[in-house]
Each structure stands twice: as structure tokens, then as C-alpha cells.
Amino acid sequence: MRFPDDVPVLTDGVVRLRAPRVDDVAATVEMNSDAETRRWNAVQVPYRVEDARQALTERIPAGWRNGELWTWVIETDGRYAGAVVLSGGESGVGSIGFTTHPAARGRGVATRGARLAVAYAFDVLGWNRVTWGAFVGNWGSRRVAWRVGFRHLVTAYGGGIGRGERLDEWIASIGRDDERGPAHPWWEVPVVETDRFRLRAYRDSDVERTIEFSNDQLSLHWLSMIPQPFGHAEAERYLASRYEGLASGDRVSWVIADPVSDEMLGDVSIAGLLREGGGELGYCAHPAARGLGLVTAAVGRVIEQAFLPVDQGGLGRRRLELVAARGNLASIKVALSNGFTQTGVRRAADRRRDGSYEDLLTFDLLSEER
Ligand SMILES: CC(C)(COP(=O)(O)OP(=O)(O)OC[C@H]1O[C@@H](n2cnc3c(N)ncnc32)[C@H](O)[C@@H]1OP(=O)(O)O)[C@@H](O)C(=O)NCCC(=O)NCCS
Structure with a gap:
């Protein structure tokens, strides 16, 4: 696949997934330097302009060319709002990751971006199952995964590495025939x-x-x-x-x-x-x-x-x-x-x-x- 020409643009009418570009450097550095991103993602600290440039010009294009890593920028109203990435896919099983720029959080960006990427994994890449993982306590990410339809949640104790230590991880997945929506209620407590x-x-x-x-x-x-x-x-x-x-x-x-x-x-x-x-x-x-x-x-x-x-x-x-x-x-x-x-x-x-x-x-x- 040629990068960026063959990278598909995916949209649900509100968010748009497109190929990452070199001029995403500033937004990428902002997002990956944010305290919440650092808390829940294994990002380099400090995250420098050179790191973003390397990712945008080498790692991400190579991922698309080799069919190993599918990274999109999520845009809303024509502006950078975050990133979503699919990886793996051997034997029909791959994983998803997403991060929203701090200025765009709490508006459904990750949910919409993840839904589009999951549909791409099943419909275009032909995967049978997509897995999601997050460090225990990352309720925002868990809520996104729940809305998109990830299920069968388990806790892998000491299953992830972040902040320089072993952390417990939640893992859930969605199969290609599963409903693309919540598999069970997430109750509110009526006052x-x-x-x-x-x-x-x-x-x-x-x-x-x-x-x-x-x-x-x-x-x-x-x-x-x-x-x-x-x-x-x-x-x-x-x-x-x-x-x-x-x-x-x-x-x-x-x-x-x-x-x-x-x-x-x-x-x-x-x-x-x-x-x-x-x-x-x-x-x-x-x-x-x-x-x-x-x-x-x-x-x-x-x-x-x-x-x-x-x-x-x-x-x-x-x-x-x-x-x-x-x-x-x-x-x-x-x-x-x-x-x-x-x-x-x-x-x-x-x-x-x-x-x-x-x-x-x-x-x-x-x-x-x-
Ligand atoms: C997790 C993250 C990707 C969510 O992005 P977002 O664009 O704000 O997500 P959405 O708006 O689509 O959905 C977030 C949902 O989680 C809820 N939420 C957020 N923080 C929450 C918390 N602490 N407890 C419970 N729910 C929470 C929101 O209310 C929203 O619920 P809704 O669907 O009912 O409106 C974003 O906060 C982020 O980038 N965090 C840092 C990096 C990260 O954690 N990445 C994921 C690693 S697995």
C-alpha cells in the first residue's frame, strides 16, 4: 500500500479518519505530553518534537506499507482531535488503541473513531476479533470500549507495563458477528x-x-x-x-x-x-x-x-x-x-x-x- 495516497479516509459524518501528516507534529506533541495521556499510555517522557516527527515520517508510513500498523488521525471540524491505531491481525486477531487530544475530550471523538476503525478491521482487513486493553482505572477508555461493543472483560493482573512498572490491565474484545454496541447495561444510580x-x-x-x-x-x-x-x-x-x-x-x-x-x-x-x-x-x-x-x-x-x-x-x-x-x-x-x-x-x-x-x-x- 502506498502512503499516504492509499490510506482510506473513513467518516461517520462527524469525525473523519485520515492519514497522519508531518504538519500533525505540534498536535501530536501536545497530546503525548498531556498528563492524562502519560498516565494511561506508555508514551516516552519527555515526548519531543523529534519523537513525533519520527513517528509521522517513519513508523506510521512503514506500518501502512507493511500491513502491520494502521494509524489514522481523527479530525473534527477539520482540526486534529486524536489518533486511533490498529495493530497485529495475525490469525485474524488484532488490537485497537486510541487517544484524544486534551482539547477534544468528552465529545465522543474516541468512541466515533474507534467504531470506524473496528468496522475497517472486520470489513476491510478481514479480522475476526479486535481486542482492547487499558490500565485498570482508565474509566474513560473503558467507557469508550463498552460503547463500541467490546465485551468479555477480564483483568490481567500485572499484565501491562506503564509508568515504569507492571500494572494491572483490563482486556476486552469484540468479534466480527457481535453487535457493535453495548453488550450489557452500564447502570447509573438513580437518586x-x-x-x-x-x-x-x-x-x-x-x-x-x-x-x-x-x-x-x-x-x-x-x-x-x-x-x-x-x-x-x-x-x-x-x-x-x-x-x-x-x-x-x-x-x-x-x-x-x-x-x-x-x-x-x-x-x-x-x-x-x-x-x-x-x-x-x-x-x-x-x-x-x-x-x-x-x-x-x-x-x-x-x-x-x-x-x-x-x-x-x-x-x-x-x-x-x-x-x-x-x-x-x-x-x-x-x-x-x-x-x-x-x-x-x-x-x-x-x-x-x-x-x-x-x-x-x-x-x-x-x-x-x-
Ligand atoms: C480515554 C480517552 C481516549 C477518551 O477520549 P474521549 O474522546 O474523551 O472519549 P469519548 O468522548 O468518545 O467517550 C468518553 C466517555 O467516557 C466517559 N468518561 C470519561 N472519563 C471518565 C471517568 N473518569 N469515569 C467514567 N466515565 C468517564 C465520558 O463521560 C464519555 O462517556 P459517554 O460516552 O457516556 O459520553 C481520552 O480521555 C484520552 O485520550 N485519555 C488519555 C489516553 C488514553 O487513556 N488512551 C486510551 C488508552 S487505552
């Missing part, structure tokens, strides 16, 4: 305001209250999965797992917050949301907020959200389940007060920290029962 409490998403400032809750004797007694000791690192992992639940489509977690101070008083979560119409409810109260009927009321509002259709801002559930240890009378009370029916017993299924086992009672609630 519910009442006189007594607010239901809202977790935020970083919930760390301290999470630590308090997770070191409380009653919490530790009934929730044997809470790690001990539980400090800042564990709380941060817990908060990240709440966000992971939303992004993976598996779980929505609400903080029960004080309506005035916004301080965390408890949690209500629904997990198992990837199962069509189902969901498993879980709840807990901060030690200072127990015995006030707060969780019972908050669970009631969450149930309303759960049964509300998705197009009305709900979770579109048909039935909810929950389990409670036989001796956990407060938890059982919350379930019964909210109309749950006991359906059975999982004998000796719940491990206590002293190594003993207790029965778990199972409950469910159908949408028509509300």
Missing part, C-alpha cells in the same frame, strides 16, 4: 430524595464511614466476607468495587445518606443484574443508624426503583431475592416488612468467623406483589 434520607451513588468521601461500618462487631458477625483488618486500602477497594458493579452491569449500590449532611447511614445494593429480570438484594446500616426503621424504608424505595421499567429510569426487574442468616432477626424483619416471602432454607450455608455454620433463609418478592 431518590425523601424527608428522612437520600439514596445516592457512592463517592470517595464515604471512605471513613465505610471503615467504621466494616469494623463494627455486629457487621463483622453477620458479614463474614468483610476482610479484617479493614483500613483505608480495603475501603478504597470496596468503593472501586461499587463502581465496577455499575460498569459491568452486575450491580447497583445506593448509599443511604442523611438528607442534610449527606453523611452515609447505610447501603442497599442489588446484585446479579446480568440475569434477565432477576436481582439479589443486600442491605446494611451504619452502627449509628440502626433501629430507626431507616433501612426498611430505604429498601422499600429501592424495590420501587428495581421494578420500574428501564425506560422510566428503573432496573426493569421482575423478581428479587435475598438471603438472611436464621439468627439475623433485624435483617429478616426488613425483608418481611417489605413484603418478601420466605421460600426455603439453605442449611448450614453461612459461615461465622468462629468457623461454625448457620442456616440461611431464602426470600423472594415478585413485581406483581407490590
Whole structure:
């Protein structure tokens, strides 16, 4: 293939993918010197004009000529907005990378650019699968990948090298016959305001209250999965797992917050949301907020959200389940007060920290029962 004459121009009417040019040097240096780019991409530091010139005049043209690396500049309104690159392709599997210029972020540039490149990989290069990878925590990139249709996400621990060290990496892929769009929901947390409490998403400032809750004797007694000791690192992992639940489509977690101070008083979560119409409810109260009927009321509002259709801002559930240890009378009370029916017993299924086992009672609630 001749460079740049044979490089295809791809457009969706909003962004335009074209061959990189020598006069992209300044924009390339700006983009690759940006702090976010450095944080998430393995770029040279410092990234100099000579580096950009070398890439634009040697590496990128050679990639097109040899059929090994397909790099486009993404333009919007005739201006440089970023770059997207396909690489590999041996045995029909290759990977994608993208970076948006700092001035063009948050406007769908990467999503549109990646969609066009993925279509090119399948329709022109004849690939069967495109993979995407990003360092764990790069939520912007993950969101782009999700929108484009990448799926089967796994975490490769220590799988990538960046910032001079081994970092954990997310890896996902899309096959040529997969739908070119989200494979599962990425939930938003609907905010519910009442006189007594607010239901809202977790935020970083919930760390301290999470630590308090997770070191409380009653919490530790009934929730044997809470790690001990539980400090800042564990709380941060817990908060990240709440966000992971939303992004993976598996779980929505609400903080029960004080309506005035916004301080965390408890949690209500629904997990198992990837199962069509189902969901498993879980709840807990901060030690200072127990015995006030707060969780019972908050669970009631969450149930309303759960049964509300998705197009009305709900979770579109048909039935909810929950389990409670036989001796956990407060938890059982919350379930019964909210109309749950006991359906059975999982004998000796719940491990206590002293190594003993207790029965778990199972409950469910159908949408028509509300
Ligand atoms: C990641 C990156 C390419 C995204 O580019 P972009 O043009 O802003 O992406 P888009 O506008 O198409 O989409 C970004 C989406 O991520 C969301 N997003 C951005 N930062 C986010 C964050 N911290 N948490 C959650 N979502 C986030 C945006 O809201 C947007 O969502 P939407 O589709 O619902 O509107 C860009 O931020 C970038 O260049 N970062 C540095 C380099 C990099 O990380 N490259 C990818 C390496 S794998």
C-alpha cells in the first residue's frame, strides 16, 4: 500500500479518519505530553518534537506499507482531535488503541473513531476479533470500549507495563458477528430524595464511614466476607468495587445518606443484574443508624426503583431475592416488612468467623406483589 495516497479516509459524518501528516507534529506533541495521556499510555517522557516527527515520517508510513500498523488521525471540524491505531491481525486477531487530544475530550471523538476503525478491521482487513486493553482505572477508555461493543472483560493482573512498572490491565474484545454496541447495561444510580434520607451513588468521601461500618462487631458477625483488618486500602477497594458493579452491569449500590449532611447511614445494593429480570438484594446500616426503621424504608424505595421499567429510569426487574442468616432477626424483619416471602432454607450455608455454620433463609418478592 502506498502512503499516504492509499490510506482510506473513513467518516461517520462527524469525525473523519485520515492519514497522519508531518504538519500533525505540534498536535501530536501536545497530546503525548498531556498528563492524562502519560498516565494511561506508555508514551516516552519527555515526548519531543523529534519523537513525533519520527513517528509521522517513519513508523506510521512503514506500518501502512507493511500491513502491520494502521494509524489514522481523527479530525473534527477539520482540526486534529486524536489518533486511533490498529495493530497485529495475525490469525485474524488484532488490537485497537486510541487517544484524544486534551482539547477534544468528552465529545465522543474516541468512541466515533474507534467504531470506524473496528468496522475497517472486520470489513476491510478481514479480522475476526479486535481486542482492547487499558490500565485498570482508565474509566474513560473503558467507557469508550463498552460503547463500541467490546465485551468479555477480564483483568490481567500485572499484565501491562506503564509508568515504569507492571500494572494491572483490563482486556476486552469484540468479534466480527457481535453487535457493535453495548453488550450489557452500564447502570447509573438513580437518586431518590425523601424527608428522612437520600439514596445516592457512592463517592470517595464515604471512605471513613465505610471503615467504621466494616469494623463494627455486629457487621463483622453477620458479614463474614468483610476482610479484617479493614483500613483505608480495603475501603478504597470496596468503593472501586461499587463502581465496577455499575460498569459491568452486575450491580447497583445506593448509599443511604442523611438528607442534610449527606453523611452515609447505610447501603442497599442489588446484585446479579446480568440475569434477565432477576436481582439479589443486600442491605446494611451504619452502627449509628440502626433501629430507626431507616433501612426498611430505604429498601422499600429501592424495590420501587428495581421494578420500574428501564425506560422510566428503573432496573426493569421482575423478581428479587435475598438471603438472611436464621439468627439475623433485624435483617429478616426488613425483608418481611417489605413484603418478601420466605421460600426455603439453605442449611448450614453461612459461615461465622468462629468457623461454625448457620442456616440461611431464602426470600423472594415478585413485581406483581407490590
Ligand atoms: C480515554 C480517552 C481516549 C477518551 O477520549 P474521549 O474522546 O474523551 O472519549 P469519548 O468522548 O468518545 O467517550 C468518553 C466517555 O467516557 C466517559 N468518561 C470519561 N472519563 C471518565 C471517568 N473518569 N469515569 C467514567 N466515565 C468517564 C465520558 O463521560 C464519555 O462517556 P459517554 O460516552 O457516556 O459520553 C481520552 O480521555 C484520552 O485520550 N485519555 C488519555 C489516553 C488514553 O487513556 N488512551 C486510551 C488508552 S487505552
